Amino acid sequence: MSVPPLREDVALEPRDDGGGSLSDPLFGRRIKLDARGLGICRALARAGGPAELDAIASEVGAPLEVVRGFVDKLVALDLCATERAAVRVAERRALARVMREPARHLATLAGARFACTMCGSCCGGHNIGPVSEAVLDGLGAAMGAIEPEVRAARRIDKPVFVVLPGAGRDAGGGGDAQVMCQVSDGSCVFLDDLGRCRIHAALGGDKKPLPCRTFPWELVATPGGVRVAVQRECRDFLRATADEQPLVDESRAELEALVAALAEAGGLPVARSLPVLRGRELDSWAAWEAIESELMAIVATCDGVRPRETFAALAARLGAADRGGAGASFQLWREHLKSPLETMRRAAPAPDERVRIRIDALELGLEALEHARGWVLARALGEHDAEVARLFKSHLEQALWATTIVQASSVEAGLGRLVAEWVLARLIALVRARRVKRFHVTAQDVQDGLTIASFLFRHDDLRPLLTQLDPLTTAVFVDDVSGLFARAADLDEPDRRAELVKF
Numbered sequence: 001m002s003v004p005p006l007r008e009d010v011a012l013e014p015r016d017d018g019g020g021s022l023s024d025p026l027f028g029r030r031i032k033l034d035a036r037g038l039g040i041c042r043a044l045a046r047a048g049g050p051a052e053l054d055a056i057a058s059e060v061g062a063p064l065e066v067v068r069g070f071v072d073k074l075v076a077l078d079l080c081a082t083e084r085a086a087v088r089v090a091e092r093r094a095l096a097r098v099m100r101e102p103a104r105h106l107a108t109l110a111g112a113r114f115a116c117t118m119c120g121s122c123c124g125g126h127n128i129g130p131v132s133e134a135v136l137d138g139l140g141a142a143m144g145a146i147e148p149e150v151r152a153a154r155r156i157d158k159p160v161f162v163v164l165p166g167a168g169r170d171a172g173g174g175g176d177a178q179v180m181c182q183v184s185d186g187s188c189v190f191l192d193d194l195g196r197c198r199i200h201a202a203l204g205g206d207k208k209p210l211p212c213r214t215f216p217w218e219l220v221a222t223p224g225g226v227r228v229a230v231q232r233e234c235r236d237f238l239r240a241t242a243d244e245q246p247l248v249d250e251s252r253a254e255l256e257a258l259v260a261a262l263a264e265a266g267g268l269p270v271a272r273s274l275p276v277l278r279g280r281e282l283d284s285w286a287a288w289e290a291i292e293s294e295l296m297a298i299v300a301t302c303d304g305v306r307p308r309e310t311f312a313a314l315a316a317r318l319g320a321a322d323r324g325g326a327g328a329s330f331q332l333w334r335e336h337l338k339s340p341l342e343t344m345r346r347a348a349p350a351p352d353e354r355v356r357i358r359i360d361a362l363e364l365g366l367e368a369l370e371h372a373r374g375w376v377l378a379r380a381l382g383e384h385d386a387e388v389a390r391l392f393k394s395h396l397e398q399a400l401w402a403t404t405i406v407q408a409s410s411v412e413a414g415l416g417r418l419v420a421e422w423v424l425a426r427l428i429a430l431v432r433a434r435r436v437k438r439f440h441v442t443a444q445d446v447q448d449g450l451t452i453a454s455f456l457f458r459h460d461d462l463r464p465l466l467t468q469l470d471p472l473t474t475a476v477f478v479d480d481v482s483g484l485f486a487r488a489a490d491l492d493e494p495d496r497r498a499e500l501v502k503f
Helices: 035-047 053-060 064-076 083-100 133-154 198-203 210-214 248-264 285-301 307-317 326-347 360-370 374-380 386-401 411-435 443-457 463-479 481-490
Strands: 011-014 020-024 029-033 106-108 161-163 179-181 217-222 225-230
Touching (some): 020 035, 029 035, 083 217, 083 285, 210 248, 225 248, 225 386, 285 386, 307 411, 307 463, 326 360, 326 463, 360 411, 386 411, 411 463
Parallel strands (some): 106 225
Antiparallel strands (some): 011 020
16 A cells, blocks of 8 residues: 655654654644654655555554554644645745735735725724834834823823733833723823824824724735735724725735734734634635635625525535524523623722723623513514615625634634624614614614624633634524524513613
8 A cells, every 4th residue: 555755845853762753844843753653754754755555564563554543644734745735835835925025915805995084983992002112112202292282182190101010111021011002081092083193193104003003904814815804893894995985905005014014013813724614624725715705705696685694605605504492502602601791891890090991892792692582682683774784795705804704613613703793793783772762773883883792702801712602603603593583583581571761
């Protein structure tokens, strides 16, 4: 029986005790070998072409089945010169080229448009930063003029930057501390009354903190280039991506400078190179791109009005298997998600004379989950009007292009998270509209809900939980997504309480 030789770019490193290791610099790994493993690898390396398994077994004095099992493991790890390994090696080298000069390999979504509308929403509702030493140094003497302006305009008596606890720059160490822009009434202190950044106005956009320069771009490196998407956390996403706005390609110079800065700072995300689908690692990134193209085609051809049909079609492409029982499973998923959010809310310190922690988004998310039952859930899963349909389609297109669904533990779980995020966004929209005594929900309500849901789903404290929830998320929002939509109104007993409004 013939077996493939070792790849030419891996190296054997013997040790004095007779064993050694197999070094694979391209994939950044080193595999420890005992004496027999080293002997098998030497025989495969000498072969220069297909080697005979029985000859190798005879040479190392090992049973044929033992040698076959060892070689199978090498093949599975792409350490042998197979066709699959050749594709993966080529893709890894392509990714390395992209990472060396990312600004030269931008990949934009065909027809995508964006222009900042200066709504100022990206400067509020979350912490702004971290602010690097390079940015602080770049501001330098200019802060002497900007800081008094900020203090007077906002009527504040506090520093414009705050150091979160740790041994960082101001503490003279290199610990976990981070410098952040201060917030005043929920928005960055540098934001002026016209929604403009005072740093940008005084010194130019390249002097702002890198997270501010990056938003709303979502950038991720792949073997095919650095993909450029627009984050749906931009509250003016619909207007900013409308047909009258310039093509994203027209911002290429700005994007090239931004990508170069991100790469230099070590902050350029990299897509999972071999996504997992239904328990099996795909053979290559190209194999994922073929699936991705089909998913994009489904989104492109849907009308966006009936989310049930679109989600069902996407789920079917990923091998959805209707397991039934979405009612009980959804409620279980909801309770699992609510619990850590409630813990986070309880852990937030109460405002005092020294500090105020804002948890607006957290509270809205919790209230939305609390009301995710019966008639309210059915409304959140209902059809879209024309404007919400456009938001829905654009959201899915940008999320797919940003490789969002391959970052979960599996592709199907990634799709499940995407569906769950949209459902939560619409639930938040319903809750916020009701707070101001409106029954009708507008596209802006849904966009605001999506801004909050997207923020919660990428929160560092929730990522481990989302991974734990991935099997349940897949069962509810992928494998039985049609059942969830069909039975939403019946998930709970009818509401029999007397309901009154006091204030």
